[in-house]
Amino acid sequence: MSGQSQDGFTPTGTIATTADRRRVVFATVVGTTVEWYDFFIYATAVGLVFGQLFFEPLGANSALIAFATVGVSFLFRPLGAFLAGHYGDKLGRKTVLMWTLILMGAATALIGILPTYETIGITAPILLVLLRIIQGISAGGEWGGAVLMAVEHAPKAKRGIFGASPQIGVPLGLLLASGVMALMTAIAPGDQFLQWGWRVPFLLSVVLILVGYYVRRKVEESPVFMELAERKEKASMPIVQLFRKHLLLVIIAAFVFAGNNAVGYMTTGGYIQGYATNPEGPIGLERGPVLVAVAGSAVTWLLTTLLAGWLSDRIGRRTTYILGWVMQLVGVFTLFPLVNTGEIGLLFAGLAILTIGLGFTYGPQAALYAELFPASIRFSGVSISYAIGAIAGGAFAPTIATAIVQATGSTQAVTWYLAGMTGLGLVATLLLRDRSGIPLGPDHEEEQSVSPVRGLARA
Template identity: 55%
Template sequence: MTQKSHAIGKEKRRVILATMVGTTIEWYDFFIYAICAGLVFSTEFFGALGGDALILSFATVGISFLFRPLGAVIAGHLGDRLGRRAMLILTLVLMGGATVLMGLVPSTAAIGVAAPIILLMLRILQGLSAGGEWGGAALLAVEHAPTTRRGFFGSFPQIGVPIGLLLANGVLAVVTAVTTAEQFLAWGWRIPFLLSAVLIGIGTVIRVRVAESPVFEEVRQSREQSGLPIVPLFKHHWKLVLLGALVFAANNAAGYMTTGGYVQSYSTEVLGMASSPVLIAVMFAAIAWLCTTLLGGWLSDRIGRLRTYKIGFMFQLAWMFPFFALINAANFWLLMLALVLFSVGLGLSYGPQSALYAEMYPTKVRYSGAAISYALGAVLGGAFAPTIAQALQSSTGNVHTVGMYLAVLTVIGLAATFLIKDHSGRTLGDAPEPEHEPVPERT
């Protein structure tokens, strides 16, 4: 009995590591582009195209999000048919490969308009990959978890985002510190992109060793898989898909103030702060986001997924305007304080997401449902959040209009949580239909 228990524990630890490390690598790749959109690409790739180069550069961050739903549909279909693990490996390789190639693309000065076009194509490939990555990682973690710890287990693929942000900002902070501004724009920015080749190898080795989800294996052995999962998903669960997307949109839009590069760009280009201290402040925020995401997952196992979400959204809403007021001080310590406290609401409304989505859908359509809700939420929330924020700030000259925009999305996300039933603790092998009675929230 002891040996069996130890073996099960070892496998669960391997799953946690695989989902966390793989997601970290995926989002390191994604964030490197998002951050460089404000620091590099606006001048080196899009400046010669005319118009507002910064807005155009941020728009390429958002355009990739439009391809996330397609990536989610493809990966969801294959994930519900072939399994979670195969999709995790495929999406990791696609994301990392695109990132490495970005580091090799010549600038517009060297090859003309072909440079931004190639960069955009590779960014779209990243969008397709990101659309399928999260659903597989989240479900693998939650479907391996003990019933009473799904929220906590599911928070580990979630912390891949702040760890990826931490890693991306850390590498860029080092590179900007050891190069001059001219060297960084000429070749230094390419180093973080090329480093992804090493990370792909590490992540692939870890993910190959992970066992398939036991819940999915039960469905596969019973031959109850849906031939085309997206059809029953939208026929029976379209309201859940929409509500899940609205909940994530509120969190994602706020998160992309830092992960999408807007705060970094605003602090350096408008407020005149140096790049290195801004990146360091974002790194501390990423650490806070990591901790509060784990706290959100843990808390959701005790008080319910939706109560945790509501607490997170209310904190996010309350801090929205003080957040931008402190940033406007153009002081390193106040910037760090603003970002760290902003991360509290982000973490509490992000940690429970894997478990919430997994418990919302039946096994036969779970990957498709989780991935598509996530991808649509990313389109509605983070896709053009940096672009919209930049446009609002540029047109009004007032950064608090950005706070108003984010506050509206937060209220919408908060309202959506009141329309979703909390199914915490339900058996994942027999997930409830939307019309069933919810499990009462825990007190």
């Protein structure tokens, strides 16, 4: 039966219709877009206003402290991944996804009504960090569930392109966050943006969450989980089994994502936005044009992410990744020379070139991760690998970049840091076998338990 479910059958033996699959893809895209909009709107605001409104009274390093709060949330992603992985493998993917959406939306909306340092003093940054932590817990649980809902519903030959649907939620979230912020800089320019304009994108989250919740309610549970539930084969302690049998695999898979995430967080973490618009920095561009350029690069990121997912179904996940690492390295070395020209068109070109590699090292990730882990612990495996990779990669990438520039007065060392992270991702990819098309259902746990790490026979 599990072989059938991998090719479009439900556990009861009926064929999943094209409409069913479209509904899954649509719900996955909408849900992850809303989640990442909420997550990225914070990072965008850090680069533009939070340092001034919440952290400036704390001293000369207010910008560094503000960017550090972006990274703090990543430290709590593993908690979200542990909770979501445990309950996702026991209660289902859909249940977890509903709760992560609500949690993220509530935290984001509360940031939109939070008083600033000028009003309530040190309590303001403390509450801001606490709400960012809640966002981190939600993000830690969201990705794994969205990935498995997409990939486990997909026909075997189309897992790459189906798996790209939750992945495009990231560039769509960035596009939406940057676009809304850019719109508000036009509606509420100058001091008005500092006074109230920045709050509107956070409050908009309430509407987006309602839409995402409605769409996700219409989607059926993952067929793989339904099979596990019918057979009563769900792991009692999935996280314990994961670390006992697959620890090395989790670490290597985490490094694959870290190589992408560190580079991606130059924009999703708000660094480029803050660097390019800093009035005391070397460029000093206006907020609006920079946000539009970032939004434009999100479009190229979206397109290359979809292309990479589609291509991975034809040439394999591993080969697609290797091509992506090469292109990402090219993007890393062209980014700052173009950004530092101070020309908005060249800044956009630098970001667009970078997103080609980012798309190719992100599009295949959902299918790659889903095919690495056995069915009974798959939610735990993909969620925790992702969360650890996020800490090693993007968590403090903006903070590190800010500290490097402050210490050296140049972005050259930032380029080498990003190149090193890209190399780490390439090495991790080379350590994995390609498992494109491996059966995902519970009938094939023995085959799935053969380690995909080169040189190891079994997990």
